[in-house]
Amino acid sequence: MxxxxxxxxxxxxxxxxxxxxxxxxxxxxxxxxxxxxxxxxxxxxxxxxxxxxxxxxxxxxxxxxxxxxxxxxxxxxxxxxxxxxxxxxxxxxxxxxxxxxxxxxxxxxxTQNEIPESREIKPSTTVSMDVGITEFITLSNGIQISNPKNLKKSEKKLAKRQRQMAKKQKGSNNWNRVRIKVATLQEHVANQRMDFHNRISDVLTRQYDTMITEGLNVSGMMKNHKLAKSIADAGWHSFFTMLKTKALSRGKNTIEIGMFDPSSRMCSHCGYIYDDLKLSERTWTCPRCNITHDREWNAAINIKRFGLIKARVPTDSGKLTPVDTIASIISLLEREGIRQVKWLKQEAPRF
Ligand SMILES: [Zn+2]
Structure with a gap:
């Protein structure tokens, strides 16, 4: 050619x-x-x-x-x-x-900068995460981060403008005027999201040596129309890419587990597989050991276990994250301007 x-x-x-x-x-x-x-x-x-x-x-x-x-x-x-x-x-x-x-x-x-050698994978310096639609991310230590308010606000504004654009005649002057407004807002939303993702991935790759994520079948999920918008919006794929890039440059590890592992349905305490779990169930109680799980947190804990098994590292089952550590991570996130953070209460010894 x-x-x-x-x-x-x-x-x-x-x-x-x-x-x-x-x-x-x-x-x-x-x-x-x-x-x-x-x-x-x-x-x-x-x-x-x-x-x-x-x-x-x-x-x-x-x-x-x-x-x-x-x-x-x-x-x-x-x-x-x-x-x-x-x-x-x-x-x-x-x-x-x-x-x-x-x-x-x-x-x-x-540049001639060398990539630092990666740290040893240890359960105590490992964090895993579950990404969701209602909450942006839930960590294996029980910290949950929601999408920031300013992002939600701009998304609403964008949806309104897009409806306005749909009413105008395509190609008309009015249509074009609204089109530029929509495009400007879309870029604004994308920038806000990227900023949010950059801040979180920065804190995580500084605080932890190993990050475990679940593989995402994004194109498969897109076919499910109900979920499509949220998935496209959340931009998890770009977040995971950021996490990997930052981890690599800081000598940290990332592990991705297969997407068919039953992370949501398995009881992280006793291993029971709860096959009847519905998407609407945010919490569920294990029929075998009677522990009530937060859906996302339970998934995050399982993702950590699967990831460590994949890396052939013994797990630290039953160990709680000290409250001081949780407090210091939350304050780090807050210093980075991430305010929609909460800590889920630990009710029983967890992984
Ligand atoms: Zn159980």
Whole structure:
């Protein structure tokens, strides 16, 4: 396809507006998209219209001087707001435009920093988590964090604006005006959520040596329409990715357990499998040992057990997390601006 580019340039003169390396980069992206498709990893690549393509990459011939970016095919340098200093050698940059019309430049660079060696996996420095719809996250020590209020507020506002947009005639001036408002709000919600996820993953990867999560079958869950919105919104996948990246850079471990392990249905105290558990049941009492479980907390405790078994580390069954430790983690979270935190009462010796 690279050899076809000169012909394509004659047919579509706008291709000359951009530098050749950026066009070759697109061909390379298409190639890897098809590779993924043939290996059955990804879906068939989607066709991208010129007006819908949100970004392009510049693999070489660019430079940054202070707050100015010089790149091929543009006469005047572009003024930037630098969010952080660039470390290491710059490799390529990607310029993208959001649907609300903001432009971003992201720079890929390589540093010589070595990844720290990972810590030993010990039950006492391990935390596991269950992610849910009503509560964002429940940790194996009983700490539960809800989605922040400001995020819920913006989500409501967004839903209202989206309804307004649906009433307008598609393509009209009014429709377009509301569309930009919707896009701006969508970005705002996404930024708020990313900020929230960054804060939590930061505290967890600083406080613990090992983090255990449950594998998510996101695409499978999306088919269940009732759950679809909440799952898409919660963005657990991106949260887990953040957690993994931060853990790796700090020499910490992450363990993912299979998604078919019966984490919600198994009694974390005696191992009884409660097959009749309904999605509406937030708490349930084990018919065998008579302990009442909080649904999410019980799941988190089981996830820790499955994870440690997977890592071949003996578990610390029956050990309670000291109240002081809980208090210090809660205060760390609060210092990070996370206020929707509560601690579930421990009623019996737990794992
Ligand atoms: Zn039981």
């Amino acid at each position: 690279s050899s076809l580019i000169p012909l394509l340039k004659k047919e579509y003169p706008w291709l000359n507006e951009i530098n050749s390396q950026s066009i070759q980069q697109v061909v390379m992206h298409l190639d890897s998209a098809f590779h993924g498709f043939f290996k059955k990893i990804t879906r068939y690549p989607r066709f991208k219209k010129k007006r819908n393509s949100g970004s392009f990459s510049v693999p070489q011939h660019f430079s940054i001087d202070g707050n100015h970016l010089t790149r091929p095919k543009f006469k005047a340098p572009l003024r930037l707001i630098m969010h952080r200093e660039i470390q290491g050698t710059m490799h390529s940059l990607t310029i993208s435009k959001t649907s609300s019309g903001k432009y971003y430049v992201s720079i890929l660079s390589e």
